[in-house]
Amino acid sequence: MGKLLEMTAVLTGLPGTGDFARGVHPPERKTLAQDAAIEVMPPPAQVVIPLLQHTGAPCEPVVKVKDEVKLGDKIGDATGFISAPVHASINGSVLMPSVTTLPNGRHVKTIPIKAGPDQLAGDALKSEVLGGNWPTSGLERFAPDQIATAARDAGLVGLGGAAFPTHVKLVRNEKRPVDTLLVNGCECEPYLTSDYRLMLEFPGPVVTGALLAAQAAGAKQIVVAIEDNKPAAADAMRKAAEGTAVKIAVVHTKYPMGGERQVIPAVLKREVPTGGLPLDVGVVVINVATAAALARAVVRGKALTHRVVTVTGAGIARPKNVLVPVGISYQELIDFCGGLTPDAARVIAGGPMMGFTVADLKVPVTKGTSGVTVLTHADLARVDETACVRCGRCVDVCPLHLVPTKLALASKVEDWDLAKKYHLLACCECGCCAYTCPAAIPLVQLMRKGKAQMPR
Amino acid sequence: MTDEAKKEEQQAPKAEAAAPVLHVAPGPHAFSTSLTTRRMMFDVLLALVPVFAASLWQFRLYTVIQLVICMVSALLAETLFTAMRKKPILIRDGSALVTGAILAFSLPAKAPWYVGAVGSFVAIGIGKVIFGGLGQNIFNPAMLGRAFVMIAFPAFLGATAYVVPDAAIDGLSRATPLTTLKQLGQNTGLLPLFLGTTNGSLGETSALACLLGGAYLCLRRTASWEIPAGIVSAVAAIAGLMQWLAPVAGWTVLHELFSGALLFGAFYIATDPVTSPLTPRGKFVFGLGVGALVMLIRKLSGYPEGVMFAVLIMNAVVPLINQWTIPTPVGGVVLEKKS
Known part of the structure; x- marks a missing residue:
């Protein structure tokens, strides 16, 4: 069982080594769901669409109660440049708006939609979202700003987890030209396999989306980065990308390879400045699922209404990769995967390293939900917190040095001079330190608190 | 209330009990279980096994007696002092045992029982608990305890205290290699130094045992290799320089490295994580400092050996080293926002 196949980094024609300094190797646990082909969920009776599913300003509702809406209709519009509209993910009628608290702690307004009688479902839905033919040539007919506008109108956000509005990255900036589009297929979070299944089963839209994104951003070089624990996905992508400008880079399997600040040096040997963006070094990074959604938005004119979610962990009866409408509840999704096992202890939105725990299973799945990981008491068994003995293991693994x-000490005692001296704001909260800490100190939590409290 | 409603109410809690209770906690939700603080302490004890074996061979029962005295005293001291601070007593973490063992191995075989006992009480009480317990102390507790007894009972820890003329054990009747070098200009062979058939503190005589245990500690990364690397580099460089400028017949760099408490100190004492710097670079600098001070004390002071004082002095410099070696984050330093 264990690993899929041993492979090593392959970066033909690229300056990077396929690795970055430090980081950790948590158990991958991808075998739980990696062989489960993407399934389509039966249409739900209701979805609840949050008006804020992205990083940025929340949406304003553009529908009223009892309005009839169709799949893909805009129901909330973006209110600023860094914002993304939201769309109906089923056919139905609008119910009373309400509020919910997302796993990341944000309290947001929602628009619930009650399902109507006829719905796009099953294979028809799957083929509309991901299947069919995806052009790799003749894409010049889409002008760069047309692609960026389509991304914005489709409500496209980063599907890797951070949910940053995609059009912001694709809009050309004369002052900061982009030469490389990096498509992130690393999926370094343990357990998660949604990007893997997407690349394996539907590499077509990923390649088309990559070509479109590069065209929009003005990037000459297109690279898809995939960790070497996913050789089947790399092969499928290589085949689909044949004859196009898209290059496949196989990088080492190491957490957090999927972070922008790790994958860019690993592939391109460029360092993103602290407090800066990949744009500062001429790079735009988008996730593979985002690329596929961009292809759907531009080529088929469809909004981002569905996504692939991995439901996995020892606390789930039947781990699966599921194509779900945005706004479905965690409860329904978990029930579709056989429900929780009796020893389930923690439901996590995302993977175990950077995911947030879910307190209420009634909350909706959003655009940024890449997985639902359910851990058991056995997974979480751990020694109690003890004093820091300054062993420096956290220093040895921090990918940002x-x-x-x-930083945790400075945050705890609120010594902001010390926090600044040790560069608290550079922390990306990847969790390598807390994963490693022999004293079980909640380092990430302390630093997160410090970052929030520190006067800027 | 109808009967049916009552029934439902009775059943409701049951149904809830059947569903798993979900917990909420900050991430990450995965953690490495390969290392805990307790495991680190037991790693040190495990790494001391070759040292114990070499010491048992050379000093026989004296080793066992000193170990028992120091380790039991350390546990007692830990219990007593933490109880006085009204803090939970955490002797299970094993840190007191490590302090006791290191102290025992740094004492001469014939030191009276109260030397080890007083040393342990000072090590734990003044060396550690007063600062706030595990992780808070500035100075290496075992070395602080040893420095205290060395000054309090100079007769039992000075160079002459190591020599027991009428001892049944052969090794004990001779002066330590560094003393013979300093006072008589006589050399000790490399092989006895390597194997540990010389006189000295209980744990320091065998270079081989220290290298074996030290390699284990470094491979487990319980000890950071940067510290012994720094110490050995500094000692080798200075000894090499001295050998070139003012050669002593038969005394080489290897003699300098294998004699005294140098390797024991490099691998087991200076590597105490609490009292050494945090970053790899800082650790190496710390090692260089310890090594340089050892050579300074060995060559220019009245003492034949200087590992204890070198470690204690460098402990005091650790906060400074940490300041000097703040690593630059990947991507450079965050620029202050212009407001």
């Missing part, structure tokens, strides 16, 4: 124990 910070000193987490000092």
Whole structure:
């Protein structure tokens, strides 16, 4: 069982080594769901669409109660440049708006939609979202700003988890030209396999989306980065990308390879400045699922209404990769996968390293939900927190070369001079330090608190 | 209330109990279980096994007696002092045992029982608990305890205290290699130094045992290799320089490295994570400092050996080293926002 196949980094024609300094190797646990082909969920009776599913300003509703809406209709419009509209993910009628608290702690307004009688379902839905033919030539007919506008109108956000509005990255900036589009298929979070299944089963839309994104951003070079624990996905992508400008880079399997600040040096040997963006080094990074959604938005004119979610972990009866409408509840999704096992202890939105725990299974799945990981008491068994013995293990694993124990201490005692001296704001909260800490100190939590409290 | 409603109410809690209770906690939700603080302490004890074996061979029962005295005293001291601070007593973490063992191995075989006992109480009480317990102390507790007894009982820890003329054990009747070098200009062979058939503190005589245990500690990364690397580099460089400028017949760099408490100190004492710097670079600098001070004390002071004082002095410099070696984050330093 274990690993799929041993492979090594392959980066033909690229300056990177396929690796970055430090980081950790948590158990991958991808075998739980990696062989489960993407399934389509039966249409739900209701969806609840949050008006804020992205990083940025929340949407304003553009529908009223009792309005009839169709799949893909805009129901909330973006209110600023860094914002993304939201759309109906089923056919139905609008119910009373309400509020919900998302797993990341944000309290947001929602628009519930009650399902109507006829719905696009099953294979028809799957083929509309991901299947069919995806052109790799003749894409010049889409002008760069046309692609960016389509991304914005489709409500496209980063599907890797951070949910940053995609059109912001694709709009050309004369002052900061882009030369490389990096499509992120690393999926370094343990357990999660949604990007893997997408690349394996539907590499077509990923390649088309990559070509379109590069055209929009003005990038000459297009690279898809895939960790070497997913050789089947790399092969499928290589085949689909044949004859196009898209290159496949196989990088080492190491957490957090999927982070922008790790994958860019690993592939391109460029360092993103602290506090800056990949754009500062001429790179735009989008996730493979985002690329596929961009292809659907531009070529088929469809909004981002569905996504692939991995439902996995020892606390789930039947781990699966599921194509779900945005706004479905965690409860329904978990029930579709056989429900929780009796020893389930923690439901996580995302993977175990950077995911947030879900307190209420009635909350909706959003655009940024890449997975639902359910851990058991056995997974979470751990020694109690003890004093820091300054062993420096956190320093040895921090991919950004910070000193987490000092940052945690500074945050704890609210010593902001010390926090600044040790570069608290550079922390990306990847969790390598807390994963490693022999004293079980909640380093990430402390630093997160410090970042929120520190006067800027 | 109807009967049916009552029934439902009775059943409701049952149904809830059947569903798993979900917990909420901050991430990450995965953690490495390969290392805990307790495991680190037991790693040190495990790494001391070759040292114990070499010491048992050379000093026989004296080793066992000193170990028992120091480890039991350390546990007692830990219990007593933490109880006085009204803090939970955490002797299960094994840190007191490590302090006791390191102290025992740094004492001469014939030191009276109260030397080890007083040393342990000072090590734990003044060296550690007063600062706030595990992880808070500035100075290496075992070395602080040893420094205290060395000054309090100079007769039992000075160079002459190591020599027991009428001892049944052969090794004990001779002066330590560094003393013979300093006072008589006599050399000790490399092989006895390597194997540990010389006189000295209980744990320091065998270079081989220290290298074996030290390799284990470094491979487990319980000890950071940067520290012994720094110490050995500094000692080798200075000894090499001295050998070139003012050669002593038969005394080489290897003699300098294998004699005294150098390797024991490099692998087991200076590597105490609490009292050494945090970053790899800082650790190497710390090692260089310890090594340089050892050579300074060995060559220019009245003492034949200087590992203890070198470690204690460098402990005091650790906060400074940490300041000097704040690593630059990947991507450079965050620029202050212009407001």
